Amino acid sequence: MTTRTTATAVPLARLLAMAFRLLIDGLHERLAERGWRDLRPAFGFVLLGLRGGPATLRELTELLGTSKQAVSKLVEAMVETGYVKRRTHPDDARAKTVQLTQRGHRLLAAVEEIYDELERQWADVIGRERIEGIREDLDAVLRSAYGEALPAVRPLGPEA
Amino acid sequence: MTTRTTATAVPLARLLAMAFRLLIDGLHERLAERGWRDLRPAFGFVLLGLRGGPATLRELTELLGTSKQAVSKLVEAMVETGYVKRRTHPDDARAKTVQLTQRGHRLLAAVEEIYDELERQWADVIGRERIEGIREDLDAVLRSAYGEALPAVRPLGPEA
DNA sequence: GAACGAACGTCAACAAGATTGACTAAAGGA
DNA sequence: TCCTTTAGTCAATCTTGTTGACGTTCGTTC
Numbered sequence: 119m120t121t122r123t124t125a126t127a128v129p130l131a132r133l134l135a136m137a138f139r140l141l142i143d144g145l146h147e148r149l150a151e152r153g154w155r156d157l158r159p160a161f162g163f164v165l166l167g168l169r170g171g172p173a174t175l176r177e178l179t180e181l182l183g184t185s186k187q188a189v190s191k192l193v194e195a196m197v198e199t200g201y202v203k204r205r206t207h208p209d210d211a212r213a214k215t216v217q218l219t220q221r222g223h224r225l226l227a228a229v230e231e232i233y234d235e236l237e238r239q240w241a242d243v244i245g246r247e248r249i250e251g252i253r254e255d256l257d258a259v260l261r262s263a264y265g266e267a268l269p270a271v272r273p274l275g276p277e278a
Numbered sequence: 279m280t281t282r283t284t285a286t287a288v289p290l291a292r293l294l295a296m297a298f299r300l301l302i303d304g305l306h307e308r309l310a311e312r313g314w315r316d317l318r319p320a321f322g323f324v325l326l327g328l329r330g331g332p333a334t335l336r337e338l339t340e341l342l343g344t345s346k347q348a349v350s351k352l353v354e355a356m357v358e359t360g361y362v363k364r365r366t367h368p369d370d371a372r373a374k375t376v377q378l379t380q381r382g383h384r385l386l387a388a389v390e391e392i393y394d395e396l397e398r399q400w401a402d403v404i405g406r407e408r409i410e411g412i413r414e415d416l417d418a419v420l421r422s423a424y425g426e427a428l429p430a431v432r433p434l435g436p437e438a
Numbered sequence: 439g440a441a442c443g444a445a446c447g448t449c450a451a452c453a454a455g456a457t458t459g460a461c462t463a464a465a466g467g468a
Numbered sequence: 469t470c471c472t473t474t475a476g477t478c479a480a481t482c483t484t485g486t487t488g489a490c491g492t493t494c495g496t497t498c
Binding site: 128129131132133136137138139140145163166233240243248249251252253255257259260262 | 287288289290291292293294295296297298299300301302305322323326393397400403404408409411412413415416417418419420422423428429431
Binding site: 187191210 | 483484485486487492493494
């Protein structure tokens with residue numbers, strides 16, 4: 119039980135990065151197969167952010183962890199490709215709500231289907247209990263670091 | 279044991295992304311505290327790639343998963359900041375080897391120290407066995423997807 | 439009810455980082 | 469020796485994010 123074992127092994131950060139990419143690449147590959155081709159990588163986070171219903175730009179900004187200007191341009195791109203639409207907020211004329219269009223809902227459904235499929239693939243290798251274990255463990259670590267609220271998912275540009 | 283549980287929970291990809299960021303942010307925070315300030319996010323992957331000794335640009339390109347031009351510029355930046363140096367390859371006059379300088383070795387040592395420290399923090403929350411479990415599980419999934427060789431760690435620009 | 443400061447979102451200019459294409463030089467095989 | 473392939477660089481472009489300035493609306497306070 120030396121302390122050096124961790125240093126010479128593949129760093130955890132690299133494993134996490136590779137595992138993340140494995141999922142994301144698999145997702146986009148399958149989406150392309152199904153005909154979804156005009157996607158930008160960051161669309162997915164917005165999509166998942168709108169899963170529970172409309173959100174304001176500010177809320178999306180908090181979710182993504184970037185500047186509001188960047189999110190504004192991202193949403194603009196999603197409006198142009200027909201995945202979301204903007205509405206003026208019912209109670210606040212300054213704000214606008216972003217919500218999924220029909221097409222956006224179909225994309226979201228496809229994404230969730232594929233995620234399920236990919237998780238099933240993982241389960242074939244390590245078993246479903248392990249996956250749930252990873253989920254719980256990471257959740258615990260994150261909550262211990264950030265408190266109850268999960269942190270923003272930064273644009274992920276920066277890395278190791 | 280419904281199939282819907284996974285869809286409504288936090289997607290695994292998001293958890294992996296957040297966990298990765300937690301490590302990376304922690305790393306850069308602590309590096310900055312120790313006076314390492316002229317770092318670029320991607321330096322770390324090159325650093326770890328050179329851990330085992332000199333490598334050619336081509337090998338680094340495979341490791342990082344980006345274009346050789348991007349790696350060339352990245353290495354150039356690391357040469358300018360004094361972390362690595364280039365040499366012409368002993369057996370191949372076309373190729374150049376990239377290797378750590380003294381300063382690069384000191385940085386690498388700091389990085390590994392901090393990774394150990396961060397893993398110890400994780401261990402305080404979920405226990406060391408769980409960390410090793412995650413490591414093994416991710417490793418198994420990755421190898422099942424890519425074969426024996428671990429895949430490239432893409433610049434991580436693209437995401438969800 | 440008028441006025442001030444704060445908050446929501448957009449526009450425009452800029453910067454960082456990666457990509458593509460063209461090129462030089464060296465290797466390796468026929 | 470010629471021809472193709474490979475290693476690396478240079479230059480132009482694109483994508484994506486940031487910063488700063490702005491118009492509009494809200495909410496509080498006088």
